Amino acid sequence: MAIRKPLERRLTLRRPPLRRQRREAREWRPVRRVVTRLAASLVAAAVATAALAQETPRAYDVPGRGKLQFLVPEAWFDEPRTHPGRLPSVRFFDKLGPQPPFDMSITIAWSTTRPPSYANPARLRAFVAQSAEDVAPAAIEARLDLHEIPDAGGLGYYFRATILAPPPGEWPNLTRGAIVIGDLLVAFTILAARPGAPEVERALKMLTSARRAP
Numbered sequence: 001m002a003i004r005k006p007l008e009r010r011l012t013l014r015r016p017p018l019r020r021q022r023r024e025a026r027e028w029r030p031v032r033r034v035v036t037r038l039a040a041s042l043v044a045a046a047v048a049t050a051a052l053a054q055e056t057p058r059a060y061d062v063p064g065r066g067k068l069q070f071l072v073p074e075a076w077f078d079e080p081r082t083h084p085g086r087l088p089s090v091r092f093f094d095k096l097g098p099q100p101p102f103d104m105s106i107t108i109a110w111s112t113t114r115p116p117s118y119a120n121p122a123r124l125r126a127f128v129a130q131s132a133e134d135v136a137p138a139a140i141e142a143r144l145d146l147h148e149i150p151d152a153g154g155l156g157y158y159f160r161a162t163i164l165a166p167p168p169g170e171w172p173n174l175t176r177g178a179i180v181i182g183d184l185l186v187a188f189t190i191l192a193a194r195p196g197a198p199e200v201e202r203a204l205k206m207l208t209s210a211r212r213a214p
Contacts, residue, residue, distance in 0.1 A: 090105070104189065107187045127178060128176075136161075140162040156208070157177050170191055179210070
């Protein structure tokens with residue numbers, strides 16, 4: 001008696017009708033567009049982030065005290081200002097034009113006393129607090145709190161304010177404070193076009209990179 005093998009069923013993959021294929025292609029077209037745009041945005045953001053992350057050391061003259069060096073974002077512009085009889089200052093901004101979206105000015109001061117009076121955290125805090133009191137009448141906020149500058153060793157404070165009617169050519173979003181580097185005091189004012197601008201945090205990080213240079 002012969003044993004017969006069972007017949008194997010062949011599975012045939014049937015292609016959907018052409019009309020159905022076209023309909024499905026039309027339905028997926030908007031999804032593909034969104035995915036393509038999202039991918040392009042992510043790539044652009046990654047490229048922009050990488051470019052912003054690049055920093056270069058730049059040194060600025062301090063009369064009779066060598067130089068002060070910062071790690072400055074590579075894309076930023078700077079404008080050192082030194083005049084006889086006046087404290088040196090530097091302006092940093094991110095775009096050319098009459099009113100760049102980000103604009104920071106620093107002024108470098110020093111003391112002839114040793115140790116400098118502002119090297120005391122309490123006195124430095126009082127110095128910044130007085131500046132906040134001066135700004136308060138023009139600010140929208142009812143209270144201007146002081147914050148320590150991260151990674152500044154406790155010797156850096158700042159406050160934020162929204163100016164109700166800023167002077168012509170200035171933005172309403174203000175960040176102001178001071179940081180101590182050795183025997184130098186660096187007072188700074190940051191103006192930004194929009195609240196929460198990432199450039200402000202990058203500016204604070206730049207300030208903490210300050211080092212004395214010969």
